[in-house]
Amino acid sequence: MRRPSALATFASLTLSALLLTNGPASAHFLQIIPSEDVLPEGGTVLVDMLFTHPFEGGPIMTMERPERLGMLKNGEIIDLLPDIAKNPSGGGEGWTVSRELAEPGASVFFVDPAPYWEPAEGKFIKHYAKVVVDNYASGEGWDAMVGLPVEIRPLTRPTGLWTGNLFSGVVMKGEAPVPFAEIEVEFINDGSIQAPNEAFITQVIMADANGTFSYAMPHAGWWGFAALVTGEASMTAPDGKAVPVEEGGLIWVRAQDSASAQQ
Structure with missing residues (x-):
């Protein structure tokens, strides 16, 4: 069999490198997913945190210990950082925490992660993520804001949603x-x-002039909405250079299929 020439081999490798470099980049999402979004009878909720590509199911990156982890309930922020445990998964590392919810009303779980260095994009990524858990299906307190640097204010109650429902929110940076x-x-x-x-x-999707956006969820399951902005301050990369910081305000919402609920 005739071997390819060195020039042909070089051209092939160059083309492969260009395809890898110029291909669509997979989106990074910080998942903060509870065992249930609604607890009709109250009880314990388990909240798992992973940094990954949700649709593709990986890879799962190693997530350093968060800088903050908490729960907003009735206007009070409860520190959950002392209660977290490591959660190795898929070759990476995430975190998990459990919490007993005794009182009715919504609890907003949130995580402020350590910055993640992404060499392929030449920037740090810092996503502030949150999810709402409604205890006793109260329907109250779901629009409470944590006060994260970048945060989505829900205009649609983020619990008790059917597939096809329109989820709307406002992207906020500060006030x-x-x-x-x-x-x-x-x-x-x-x-x-x-x-x-x-x-x-x-x-x-893009928010309008008032920062408002909407999206109809076509499938049952968890959906992540990541509003992305460039941070005002740069950070120092491992090579000593100043690089930008991608800040994200994330909220996770679960849609339930009405057909399966009838079975």
Whole structure:
């Protein structure tokens, strides 16, 4: 068999490198997912945290110990950082925490992670993520804001949603909405949904001039909404250079399929 020439081999490797470099980048999402979003009878909720690509199911990155982890309940922030435990998963490392919820009303679980260095993009990533758990299905307190540097204010109650429901929110940075903010949307895929091509993996929408956005969830399961902004301050990369910081305000919402609920 005739061997390919050195020039042909070089060209092939160069083309492969270009495809890898110029191909669509997978979106990073900090997942903060409770065992249930509604506890009709109260009880204990387990909250898992992973830094990964939700639709593709990986890779799972190693998530350093968060800088803050808490629960907002009735206007009070409860520190959960002393209670967390490591949760190795898929070659990476996440975290988990459990909490007994005794009183009715919504609890907003949130995480302020350590910055993650992404060499492929030449930047640090710091996503402030939250999720709402409604105890005793009260329907109260779901719009409470934690006060994170970048945060999504829900305009739709983020619990008790059907597939096809329209979820709406406002992207906030500090006290002000972010006009025309970009929001990436991904679904935690169990492998049952096949994307026709990479354009379908991460949905991208833009907020309006008032920072408001909406999205109809077509499948049952957990959906993440990540509002992305560039941080005002840079950070120092491992090579000593100043690099930008991608800040994200994330909220996770669960949609329930009405057809399965009838069975």
